[in-house]
Amino acid sequence: MDFALEKDQELIKKSAREFFEKECPKDKVRELREDPKGYDPNMWKKMTSLGFLGLIIPEQYGGTEGEFIDLMLFMEEIGRNLVPSPFFSTVVLCGMPLMEFGTNEQKDTFLPEIAEKGKIWSFAQTEQLANHEPEDIKLKATLDNDEYTLNGTKLFVPYASAAKYFLVVARTSEGENPEEGITLFIVDSKTDGIETEIIPTTARDVRCEVKFTNVKVPKKNILGEPENGWKIVDYVFQNTAVLKAAEMSGGAQAAFSIVNKYAKERKQFDKPIGSLQAVQFKLVDLLTDIDELKYLVHEAAWNINAGSPSRKLNSMAKAKANAVYHDMCYHGIFLHGAIGWTEEMDIGLYHLRTRSLEFEGGGTDIHMEKIAKELESYQPDFLNLK
Amino acid sequence: MEFQFGEKEEKFRSEIREFVKDNFPPDYFGHLFDEEMDDDAWDFAMSISKKLSQKKWLTMSWPEEYGGTGASTWERVVFGEEAGYWGIPGISMGISGTAWVGPSLMLFGTKEQQDKYIPSIAAGEPDGVWCTAYSEPDSGSDLASLQTFAQKEGDEYVINGQKVWTSCAHRARWMWLACRTNAEVTKKHHGLSLFIVDMKSKGLTVNPIKNFVGGHVFNEIFFKDVRVPANNLVGEENKGWAQLMTALSFERGVAITFCGRARRIFDELLCYAKEIDIFYKPEIRQKFADLAMDLEAAKLLAYEAAWKDHMGMTVIHEPSRDKANFDILLEKLTRIGTNMLGAFSQLDPLNKDTRWTRVKGAVEHLYYYCIGMAIAAGTTFTQKTIVGQFGLQQPKSY
Numbered sequence: 001m002d003f004a005l006e007k008d009q010e011l012i013k014k015s016a017r018e019f020f021e022k023e024c025p026k027d028k029v030r031e032l033r034e035d036p037k038g039y040d041p042n043m044w045k046k047m048t049s050l051g052f053l054g055l056i057i058p059e060q061y062g063g064t065e066g067e068f069i070d071l072m073l074f075m076e077e078i079g080r081n082l083v084p085s086p087f088f089s090t091v092v093l094c095g096m097p098l099m100e101f102g103t104n105e106q107k108d109t110f111l112p113e114i115a116e117k118g119k120i121w122s123f124a125q126t127e128q129l130a131n132h133e134p135e136d137i138k139l140k141a142t143l144d145n146d147e148y149t150l151n152g153t154k155l156f157v158p159y160a161s162a163a164k165y166f167l168v169v170a171r172t173s174e175g176e177n178p179e180e181g182i183t184l185f186i187v188d189s190k191t192d193g194i195e196t197e198i199i200p201t202t203a204r205d206v207r208c209e210v211k212f213t214n215v216k217v218p219k220k221n222i223l224g225e226p227e228n229g230w231k232i233v234d235y236v237f238q239n240t241a242v243l244k245a246a247e248m249s250g251g252a253q254a255a256f257s258i259v260n261k262y263a264k265e266r267k268q269f270d271k272p273i274g275s276l277q278a279v280q281f282k283l284v285d286l287l288t289d290i291d292e293l294k295y296l297v298h299e300a301a302w303n304i305n306a307g308s309p310s311r312k313l314n315s316m317a318k319a320k321a322n323a324v325y326h327d328m329c330y331h332g333i334f335l336h337g338a339i340g341w342t343e344e345m346d347i348g349l350y351h352l353r354t355r356s357l358e359f360e361g362g363g364t365d366i367h368m369e370k371i372a373k374e375l376e377s378y379q380p381d382f383l384n385l386k
Numbered sequence: 387m388e389f390q391f392g393e394k395e396e397k398f399r400s401e402i403r404e405f406v407k408d409n410f411p412p413d414y415f416g417h418l419f420d421e422e423m424d425d426d427a428w429d430f431a432m433s434i435s436k437k438l439s440q441k442k443w444l445t446m447s448w449p450e451e452y453g454g455t456g457a458s459t460w461e462r463v464v465f466g467e468e469a470g471y472w473g474i475p476g477i478s479m480g481i482s483g484t485a486w487v488g489p490s491l492m493l494f495g496t497k498e499q500q501d502k503y504i505p506s507i508a509a510g511e512p513d514g515v516w517c518t519a520y521s522e523p524d525s526g527s528d529l530a531s532l533q534t535f536a537q538k539e540g541d542e543y544v545i546n547g548q549k550v551w552t553s554c555a556h557r558a559r560w561m562w563l564a565c566r567t568n569a570e571v572t573k574k575h576h577g578l579s580l581f582i583v584d585m586k587s588k589g590l591t592v593n594p595i596k597n598f599v600g601g602h603v604f605n606e607i608f609f610k611d612v613r614v615p616a617n618n619l620v621g622e623e624n625k626g627w628a629q630l631m632t633a634l635s636f637e638r639g640v641a642i643t644f645c646g647r648a649r650r651i652f653d654e655l656l657c658y659a660k661e662i663d664i665f666y667k668p669e670i671r672q673k674f675a676d677l678a679m680d681l682e683a684a685k686l687l688a689y690e691a692a693w694k695d696h697m698g699m700t701v702i703h704e705p706s707r708d709k710a711n712f713d714i715l716l717e718k719l720t721r722i723g724t725n726m727l728g729a730f731s732q733l734d735p736l737n738k739d740t741r742w743t744r745v746k747g748a749v750e751h752l753y754y755y756c757i758g759m760a761i762a763a764g765t766t767f768t769q770k771t772i773v774g775q776f777g778l779q780q781p782k783s784y
């Protein structure tokens with residue numbers, strides 16, 4: 001049992017923190033809220049040249065072949081600094097499934113483009129039900145000779161307006177089981193018939209509606225096995241749960257520091273509000289929650305890293321993140337009083353992301369059910385003694 | 387970063403399970419406070435203390451010269467978890483020979499005191515059973531305000547006053563006592579001292595106090611001119627507060643055992659839910675999932691505190707954070723558990739072997755006793771105060 005970071009893990013954390021503190025101060029975050037691009041191409045270039053985009057990509061494809069834990073620590077820093085960027089969609093939602101399920105040719109073509117050139121990717125899954133379930137996948141892909149034709153509409157597609165490629169989750173057949181008949185396609189964003197429109201969201205980290213009208217995709221652009229694409233979606237979902245939880249953990253830690261500091265400075269009744277028990281005990285509860293979240297995420301990530309991913313731990317990490325991040329932001333604003341409810345303070349910037357962070361990687365009910373599913377086969381120790 | 391135990395610890399874990407298998411009745415559960423309340427449970431606990439001592443587990447964290455094995459933090463963690471899970475009684479030698487009387491004597495006691503009192507604790511002898519007398523009717527959370535007074539007369543101290551809520555005093559051979567030796571102080575924390583008192587002393591009266599469920603856990607104690615030899619003073623006269631704080635910090639490191647205990651009750655409840663076939667219900671599933679998550683999270687924090695200790699980092703607020711955390715978690719566990727038991731949750735925890743009893747009586751017992759746990763050893767609020775001041779560096783709230 002060891003809660004410390006290894007030397008190289010410390011290094012990644014430190015370099016990410018220093019980079020984002022310098023390149024992405026809160027002024028920058030505010031500025032990007034007014035920019036329809038929603039990210040800073042200059043910062044993106046620097047992130048690429050520093051090797052951040054290749055963090056987890058194998059060396060043979062131009063990356064630094066880091067581990068899952070490294071990526072988790074990096075996401076904590078993104079969350080801490082509220083970095084608006086297409087990093088998550090490019091690396092986690094698309095790069096990782098390409099690494100895991102791509103053909104050699106696909107990997108040769110696309111991975112170096114991500115690692116070395118910072119080509120932006122986006123994952124198009126969500127539709128009208130917006131619930132992470134296979135029933136939600138209605139976008140149709142029909143085969144004609146060696147070409148598929150895509151028709152349908154995807155929602156909340158991250159940074160679609162900047163993406164060079166989409167990974168599109170499509171339905172290729174209707175069966176009894178909605179998990180069957182799903183296929184993933186790599187689609188060039190410049191293909192005819194694609195229309196993108198930004199959905200106004202509070203985080204303004206560019207979530208789009210993407211309409212596909214008779215979009216032609218060659219057969220060789222299928223990722224993984226045709227018809228069996230839900231497996232890839234599930235793989236992406238599990239990673240997203242843990243890594244979004246990491247982002248939320250970093251954000252909650254930062255929000256907590258802001259509030260803990262404010263409670264020492266703000267005086268009422270001639271004393272710091274932090275000396276009032278109602279305030280102090282709330283802070284204590286939040287600290288406990290934040291520590292718990294941090295280690296639940298570390299534990300889940302460590303298991304993935306060790307090659308023994310635990311669906312139960314992944315779901316615990318995300319469910320906890322959903323609870324803690326909201327709580328931290330709500331009480332973070334509350335404990336500031338009215339000033340916390342203004343644009344002036346940073347704490348509100350954190351809460352503007354709560355809704356998207358909570359949805360991505362799965363809401364609380366989904367994960368509670370997944371934990372319960374794992375408990376179905378759980379064998380208590382006391383039954384094993386005999 | 388590593389989230390698993392080493393081979394050595396896992397091997398130790400299976401040894402403990404073998405021990406449980408060999409020495410406990412099948413289906414043994416071991417409810418909190420049973421040893422204090424029930425004579426048979428007490429005798430069984432003492433027999434286990436002896437066996438644990440023979441295995442060198444009773445005081446394994448102590449240095450070898452005092453009858454320990456200098457066990458690592460992680461072995462201690464494994465033992466604590468298993469003790470909680472299997473309900474292993476007799477691990478503390480009253481309240482608490484193993485957890486703070488022994489370790490405090492090693493730090494502050496004279497050679498003579500160490501030779502006289504430590505071996506019987508390590509040996510798991512009835513002579514090594516202690517009680518701890520801090521609280522008084524007017525001094526609870528505000529412990530430093532205590533008034534029981536020890537007046538020095540020649541080579542003796544004469545003690546007068548009253549203690550209350552003293553757990554296990556009706557079982558103990560010795561008392562670990564905090565009292566005042568100087569009343570003329572400007573700050574109440576000054577002028578306190580620690581003493582060892584023979585429970586057979588003249589002038590000492592121990593009266594049982596029953597709790598509201600009818601169990602006898604704690605007592606009130608009256609001191610009327612109780613004479614103790616001056617060399618029963620532990621450490622320095624009037625410097626007791628610092629020693630007391632050290633002893634209290636040993637006391638608050640209970641979270642690991644609660645991890646095991648809470649997981650056992652969770653496991654039992656889960657089996658019950660599957661047995662009566664309600665586990666498929668969404669509202670039941672969601673509660674179990676929620677508890678499983680809470681247990682995992684609380685366990686990780688308790689491990690983190692142990693890890694810091696293992697690394698030689700200063701651990702100040704963490705045990706308090708974890709005690710408060712488990713206070714709250716145990717209550718939640720019982721609320722969910724009693725709800726699941728429905729009408730059966732109203733069974734009287736004084737009788738645990740009736741044919742109406744469900745889940746080994748664990749739920750209704752904990753339902754009442756978790757409140758006592760939340761008050762004992764510093765209330766949940768006292769723990770939060772410690773976290774606020776030392777963990778968050780917030781200004782004092784009082």
Ligand SMILES: Cc1cc2nc3c(=O)[nH]c(=O)nc-3n(C[C@H](O)[C@H](O)[C@H](O)COP(=O)(O)OP(=O)(O)OC[C@H]3O[C@@H](n4cnc5c(N)ncnc54)[C@H](O)[C@@H]3O)c2cc1C
Binds near residue numbers: 481527758
């Ligand atoms: C099962 C059990 C076993 C015990 N065993 C022992 C033992 O062996 N030896 C021993 O010496 N004592 C023992 N105690 C006593 C225990 O240490 C005290 O009960 C505890 O310290 C609280 O003191 P009190 O009961 O006087 O409550 P009080 O201090 O009067 O507190 C009453 C309420 O007010 C709250 N409160 C008090 N001060 C503050 C504050 N500053 N801020 C916010 N809230 C506050 C408390 O949290 C509590 O809810 C035991 C208690 C129990 C329940």
